[in-house]
Amino acid sequence: MKKKFLIICLIFTAIIAFANITQASEYRSEVSVGIKYGSNSGNSVTLSSQGGLTVYDAAVGTVLYQAQIGEELYIEMGSTGFASWNKFDASGILKLSVQPPQGTTLVCDGKEYRGYIYIEKCTDGTLLVVNYVGTDDYVASVLGKEMSYTWPKEALKAQSVCARNYVLTRTGAHKNYGFDVCPTTHCQVYGGVASEHENTRAAVNETKGILGYHNDKVAELFFFATSGGQTEDVKNVWGSSIDYLKSVPDTYENPEKASKYKWNITLTKEEVEKKLSDAGVNIGTLNNITVDSKSDSGRVLKMTFHGSDGTHSVQREKCRTILGLYSQKFSIYPDSVLSIITTSGEVKAPLFACSSEGTFGVAGFSVISENSAISQLNINPTGSVEKYAIDGGGYGHGVGMSQWGARGMAENGFGYEEILKHYFTGLELR
Numbered sequence: 001m002k003k004k005f006l007i008i009c010l011i012f013t014a015i016i017a018f019a020n021i022t023q024a025s026e027y028r029s030e031v032s033v034g035i036k037y038g039s040n041s042g043n044s045v046t047l048s049s050q051g052g053l054t055v056y057d058a059a060v061g062t063v064l065y066q067a068q069i070g071e072e073l074y075i076e077m078g079s080t081g082f083a084s085w086n087k088f089d090a091s092g093i094l095k096l097s098v099q100p101p102q103g104t105t106l107v108c109d110g111k112e113y114r115g116y117i118y119i120e121k122c123t124d125g126t127l128l129v130v131n132y133v134g135t136d137d138y139v140a141s142v143l144g145k146e147m148s149y150t151w152p153k154e155a156l157k158a159q160s161v162c163a164r165n166y167v168l169t170r171t172g173a174h175k176n177y178g179f180d181v182c183p184t185t186h187c188q189v190y191g192g193v194a195s196e197h198e199n200t201r202a203a204v205n206e207t208k209g210i211l212g213y214h215n216d217k218v219a220e221l222f223f224f225a226t227s228g229g230q231t232e233d234v235k236n237v238w239g240s241s242i243d244y245l246k247s248v249p250d251t252y253e254n255p256e257k258a259s260k261y262k263w264n265i266t267l268t269k270e271e272v273e274k275k276l277s278d279a280g281v282n283i284g285t286l287n288n289i290t291v292d293s294k295s296d297s298g299r300v301l302k303m304t305f306h307g308s309d310g311t312h313s314v315q316r317e318k319c320r321t322i323l324g325l326y327s328q329k330f331s332i333y334p335d336s337v338l339s340i341i342t343t344s345g346e347v348k349a350p351l352f353a354c355s356s357e358g359t360f361g362v363a364g365f366s367v368i369s370e371n372s373a374i375s376q377l378n379i380n381p382t383g384s385v386e387k388y389a390i391d392g393g394g395y396g397h398g399v400g401m402s403q404w405g406a407r408g409m410a411e412n413g414f415g416y417e418e419i420l421k422h423y424f425t426g427l428e429l430r
Contacts, residue, residue, distance in 0.1 A: 028168060030115075030133065030134060031134075031135050031138045031180050032131070032178075033130065033131045033138065033183055033190055034128070034130055034179040034181070034182050034183070035108060035109075035113075035183065036109075036127060036128065037179075037182075043077045043126075044074060044075065045074075045075050045076075045109055045117075046073065046074050046075075046108070046109055047075065047098050047107065047108050047109075048071060048072045048107050049067070049069075049100040049101075049104060050069060050070055051101040051105075052066065052067055053066075053106060054067075054098070055098050056097040057093050057095070058096055058118060059094070064093075065084070067087075075096070077127055078091060094120060094121045095118070095119070095121075097118050097119075098116060098117045098118075098119065105193055111194065112192050112193040112194060113133065113193060114134065114137045114193060115132045115134060116131075117129060118132060128177065130179045136164075136205075138167060139163045139204050141192055141196050142190050143156060143203060144191065144196055144197050146159060146188065146403070149197035149200050151407050153199070154416045155406040155416075156202075157203045158401065158420050159203070159223065159401075160203045160204045160207050161211070161416065161429070162212075162221040162222075162420075165212050165219060165220065166187075167187070169219075173186075174187075207416065210429055212420060212427045212429055213430060214244045219244055219424060221400060221401065221424060222400030222401070223400050223401040223402075224397050224399065224400065224401075225258075225395040225396045225402070225404060226253060226260055226261055226393075226395040226402060226403075227253060228253075228329050228392075229250055229261075229297075229394075230247060230248070230250055231297070231399065231400065231402060231405075232247050232329075233399075234246075234399045236297075236316060237299075237399050238399070239316060244427055245424070245425075248423060248425070252405050253404045254408055258404035259404065261393060261404075262393050263391075263393065264391045265325075265390050265392075266387055266388065268386065268388075269286050269386050269387060269388075272289070272323065272388065275322060276305060279322050281312045282309070283307025288305075288306045289305055289306070289332055289334065289388060290303065291303045291332055292304055298393070299327070300330060301316060301319070302319070317397060323390075326394065327393065327395055327396060328394075328397070329392055329394045329398065330390050330391060332391075333389045334385040335387045400423055400424065401424070402423070406423075
């Protein structure tokens with residue numbers, strides 16, 4: 001067992017040494033996921049397993065303690081190393097590995113995981129806790145968080161390949177901490193055993209080891225919720241040009257079911273000013289917002305904020321994130337004098353009533369509608385911009401595979417390979 005663990009330690013060292021590799025060239029059987037690190041870390045961790053646990057000194061492979069079935073271990077940092085209620089002396093030891101018997105799981109701070117747990121005392125006094133887990137076990141958990149297990153199997157299979165590719169191309173995302181990926185949306189949402197389901201496990205098993213390649217390199221297969229009818233070229237979102245991440249029609253999204261297929265919100269001038277301030281932008285009192293250019297899919301490429309003390313322009317994805325919008329696909333209407341909202345909730349462009357002398361006027365203004373579709377008429381005779389109506393479509397960055405589009409394609413008889421090859425231009429699966 002000691003010899004076996006020493007090999008594991010050497011593998012761990014190799015993984016850390018090569019954590020800066022961001023382009024995977026082949027399948028890796030294991031992934032390291034940061035469970036507790038940095039600001040979300042503490043000085044203790046509680047572990048148990050229905051199969052028992054073996055605690056090792058991760059530096060040399062020495063067995064420190066053998067926990068019984070169901071026995072709970074409370075491990076905390078001491079001044080020079082670790083301690084555990086006098087169950088074992090780990091003073092001077094800075095790295096631990098806690099492993100259940102093969103084929104069983106363990107519980108770490110109330111959450112069940114497959115694989116094993118690595119614990120390290122960091123130089124800044126924080127506790128690093130990492131879950132080493134098989135790649136397909138990781139994917140089965142991620143799949144349950146990223147897509148509903150009730151969705152068609154071919155959509156789940158397409159998502160499993162995306163998740164597998166994504167984690168293999170994210171190696172080094174958290175190299176400064178010493179692990180591959182985090183369990184949040186920054187990488188992929190990972191919930192351990194709790195987010196697995198027999199449907200997600202089946203989808204992973206039926207695509208086991210399959211990766212998407214482009215020019216013989218593992219492709220980074222991005223995904224998002226809803227495109228609103230057309231995906232986006234990656235160059236219009238993150239600036240780089242990648243051959244397999246082009247804009248494609250997304251005709252199988254169901255407008256009635258897809259999340260945020262169409263949406264509209266209203267932001268007051270004060271709300272926009274607060275968002276600009278939070279982003280470090282100071283242009284004084286906001287006077288107006290203009291959309292300067294859009295892509296062929298309707299996503300905003302450049303917009304400008306006009307203020308009393310100057311202007312500030314943003315480009316590509318920043319157009320979405322600076323205002324906290326659902327997507328980059330939107331139109332924005334200054335609610336200056338007249339705006340119309342239909343009974344379906346759609347915001348129509350403002351109507352401006354202006355005299356020949358250049359003054360605003362609304363006296364005697366009336367709206368005639370043959371079908372009574374207009375539910376609200378907003379009138380602001382001062383002409384100043386106090387709020388902005390934003391009419392948009394889609395949910396997420398828009399690059400790669402639409403999850404709702406994948407569902408629609410699966411419901412219409414397309415297999416997972418066809419789904420992936422539709423969204424990723426020139427993709428090869430093997």
